[in-house]
Amino acid sequence: MIQTLRENKKLQGLLLILPTLLWMFGLLIIPLILTxxxxxxxxxxxxNVIYRFSLNNYLRLIxxxxxGGFDPLYLQIIWRSLTLAFQTTILVILMAYPLAxxxxxxxxxRRNTLLFLVLVPLWTNFVIRIYAWIMILRTQGxxxxxxxxxxxxxxxxxxxxxxxxxxxxxxxxMVYEFLPFMILPIYxxxxxxxxxxxxxxxxxxxxxxxxxxxxxxxLSMPGxxxxxxxxxxxxxxxxIVSDILGGRQVILVGNLIQRQFLDARDPAxxxxxxxxxxxxxxxxxxxYTRRFGFGEEIxxx
Amino acid sequence: xxxxxxxxxxxxxxxxxxxxELVTAVRNVTMQIRDGEFFSMLGPSGCGKTTSLRMIAxxxxxxxxEVYIHGKPMGxxxxxxxxxxxxxxxxxxxxxxxIGENVAFGLQxxxxxxxxxxxxxxxxxxxxxxxGYEKRRARQLSGGQQQRVALARxxxxxxxxxxxxxxxxxxxxxxxxxMQLELKKLQREVGITFIYVTHDQEEALTxxxxxxxxxxGVTLQVGNANEIYERPNCKFVADFIGETxxxxxxxxxxxxxxxxxxxxxxxxxxxxxxxxxxxxxEASVAVRPEKVNLTGHAGAANQFTGRIVSVVYIGTDxxxxxxxxxxxLLRAREQNDRPDSRPMAxxxxxxxxxxxxxxxxxxxx
Numbered sequence: 280m281i282q283t284l285r286e287n288k289k290l291q292g293l294l295l296i297l298p299t300l301l302w303m304f305g306l307l308i309i310p311l312i313l314t315x316x317x318x319x320x321x322x323x324x325x326x327n328v329i330y331r332f333s334l335n336n337y338l339r340l341i342x343x344x345x346x347g348g349f350d351p352l353y354l355q356i357i358w359r360s361l362t363l364a365f366q367t368t369i370l371v372i373l374m375a376y377p378l379a380x381x382x383x384x385x386x387x388x389r390r391n392t393l394l395f396l397v398l399v400p401l402w403t404n405f406v407i408r409i410y411a412w413i414m415i416l417r418t419q420g421x422x423x424x425x426x427x428x429x430x431x432x433x434x435x436x437x438x439x440x441x442x443x444x445x446x447x448x449x450x451x452x453m454v455y456e457f458l459p460f461m462i463l464p465i466y467x468x469x470x471x472x473x474x475x476x477x478x479x480x481x482x483x484x485x486x487x488x489x490x491x492x493x494x495x496x497x498l499s500m501p502g503x504x505x506x507x508x509x510x511x512x513x514x515x516x517x518x519i520v521s522d523i524l525g526g527r528q529v530i531l532v533g534n535l536i537q538r539q540f541l542d543a544r545d546p547a548x549x550x551x552x553x554x555x556x557x558x559x560x561x562x563x564x565x566x567y568t569r570r571f572g573f574g575e576e577i578x579x580x
Numbered sequence: 581x582x583x584x585x586x587x588x589x590x591x592x593x594x595x596x597x598x599x600x601e602l603v604t605a606v607r608n609v610t611m612q613i614r615d616g617e618f619f620s621m622l623g624p625s626g627c628g629k630t631t632s633l634r635m636i637a638x639x640x641x642x643x644x645x646e647v648y649i650h651g652k653p654m655g656x657x658x659x660x661x662x663x664x665x666x667x668x669x670x671x672x673x674x675x676x677x678x679i680g681e682n683v684a685f686g687l688q689x690x691x692x693x694x695x696x697x698x699x700x701x702x703x704x705x706x707x708x709x710x711x712g713y714e715k716r717r718a719r720q721l722s723g724g725q726q727q728r729v730a731l732a733r734x735x736x737x738x739x740x741x742x743x744x745x746x747x748x749x750x751x752x753x754x755x756x757x758x759m760q761l762e763l764k765k766l767q768r769e770v771g772i773t774f775i776y777v778t779h780d781q782e783e784a785l786t787x788x789x790x791x792x793x794x795x796x797g798v799t800l801q802v803g804n805a806n807e808i809y810e811r812p813n814c815k816f817v818a819d820f821i822g823e824t825x826x827x828x829x830x831x832x833x834x835x836x837x838x839x840x841x842x843x844x845x846x847x848x849x850x851x852x853x854x855x856x857x858x859x860x861x862e863a864s865v866a867v868r869p870e871k872v873n874l875t876g877h878a879g880a881a882n883q884f885t886g887r888i889v890s891v892v893y894i895g896t897d898x899x900x901x902x903x904x905x906x907x908x909l910l911r912a913r914e915q916n917d918r919p920d921s922r923p924m925a926x927x928x929x930x931x932x933x934x935x936x937x938x939x940x941x942x943x944x945x
Binding site: 473475476478479480481482483484485486489493494497498 | 676690
C-alpha cells in the first residue's frame, strides 16, 4: 500500500488535493448547481420554490415584466453596483499605489513594520469597523464636529455634511475596507523590481518622472491587476457595507440577493440574480486580465 | 577639449555601515583617464573600484573631492544629465520591453526623432552582431547576447565615456575570452573612452591601455599592462597580478638600481630597486616563476642550489617547487615547448636554479 503510494506520483497528487476537492465539491460545485437550477424556477404563494423551467427571473432582472412592460429597477441596481465597484477600485488604486511605493522604497528593515501596520486594522472585525464609520460620518459625527470646530476657530459658519446614510458613505467605507488588499500586491510587484533597472533608466537619460512612467509603472502592473481583482470582485457582491452605511437606501446587487432570500422569500429570483452577478464579474475580470495581462511575461523574465 | 576624458581629483566616499559607523569605500583617489583610452580599474572585491565607477556615473556622490568629465566638474549632476553611460554587471535590460525598445529608450529620452531612432537602433544592433533582433525579448537571449544588447543600448547614445561594471562577470570562460577581444575591437572602432571595472587581472591585461590597481579604497599603481606586470611598485600589485615568489631578506649594499640582499640560509641575491634603500632594510624580492630557470646558467647573477619538493604539470607549463637553503620556497615555471616534453626534474632531485638581476625586484611595501 505504502509502496504503491511511494511509486505512484499521480496517486500522491490526488491524495494531496483530495481534502480541498471534497470541500470545494460539497460547498461550491453542488450549491452552484442548485442555485443554477433554482434560478429557472418560480415562487409559490407561500414562498417556496416551484421547480419548473422558465426564463422569467432573468427577464425580470433585465426589466421585462410578465405583462410585457419595462421596469428598469433591477438594471439600475446592477448599474449602481458596477459604478460603485469601479469607483472604489479606482480610488483604492490611487491611494494604495503611493503608499505601496513608499513602503517598497523604505529601508529594508522598516518595510516589515510598515506592512505590519497596513494589516493592523484587519484585527478588528469587519462589521465593527464599518459601524465605526457611522460615528465618524453621521451629521453629529466626528468628521463634522472637527471641521465645524476648525471653521468655528476661523470665525466661519459651517453647515454639516449629510454624509450618512448615503452612497458616498458606502463608497468611503468600501475604499477603507479594501485598501490593504490593493497595497499588498502592488508592494510585492514594486519590491521585486531590480534596483539596477531604475539606475539604467537614469543612466540612459530618464528623469524620475519618466523613469516612473516607462519603467516603474509598467513593471508594477501585475500587482495593480492582481489588486484590482482582489478589490473589484468582493466589492461588487458585498451587501454589508451598503447595508450599514447606506442605511438600507443604497441597494446593490448583493443587497438585492440577500433580500430575495430573507425578506421577499423568493429564492428563485435571488438565485437568478446570483448567477447574473457571477457572470457579470466573470466577464469584467476576463476582459480586464486579457486587456492588461496577468504579467506572466514579466514574472518569467 | 579638456586633456582628460575623466578626472577624479582626491575623491573619497564614506558610507554609513551596518552599525551606524562610517565605512570608507574610496580614500583620496586621484586618477586621470585620457580621451579614447581603454582604462581598467582592477582590484579584489571591496577595493573601491565599483564605487569609483558609480561616482563617475552619478549614482553615488563623492563625500569629498570632485569628478570632472571633459574638464567639467560634475558636482551633484544627476546620472541622467551626465555624458556617460553604464553597462551594468547584470545587464539591467528592461524586461517589459523588446530588444529594440530597450536600445531605443535612451534615444527617446534625448528626444531624437522617430525615424532617426529606428535607423540608429538598427545600426547599434548590427554593431554588436545582433542584426534583426529588435522584436525579441531579453529573456529569449543568452547571457552573452543580453550583454551585447546592454552594450548597444549604451553605445547607441554615443556617450563620451562608457562605464563598464564587470560586464563579463556572469559569462562562462570561453565566451568571456571572445567578448574581451570583441570589446577591445569595438572600443577601437567607436573611439569612445572605456572605463572598465574588473577583478580579473587577465581580463584587465588583455584589454586595457592602462590599468589602475586598487586595494582597500586606494589606488596603488597606474600603468600599462607591461609596467604593472614587469615593474609592480608594491607587494600587493606584484602578488595580485600574475604569480610571484617573494624572498625575504635584508639590504646589504646598493649601487644605483643594483641592490644586494642577504637572505636567510646565507644566500645572497642581486636585485633591482627603483627606490634608495638603507643598509639593513627589511625587504622582499619579487621573482616571477617563469623567470626562474631550472637549469643553472653559468654567469647568471643569482644561482642557488635547492631540492625539488613538488612538480605540477598544467599542460602548457610545469611548475616546480624548489626548497632553498634557509627554508625559502621558490616556484619555477618551465614551458613544455619541446615535442615530447617530460618533466625536467622529479621530486627529491637536487637542482641548480638561476635568475637574472632584472628579474628580481626589491619591494618594501
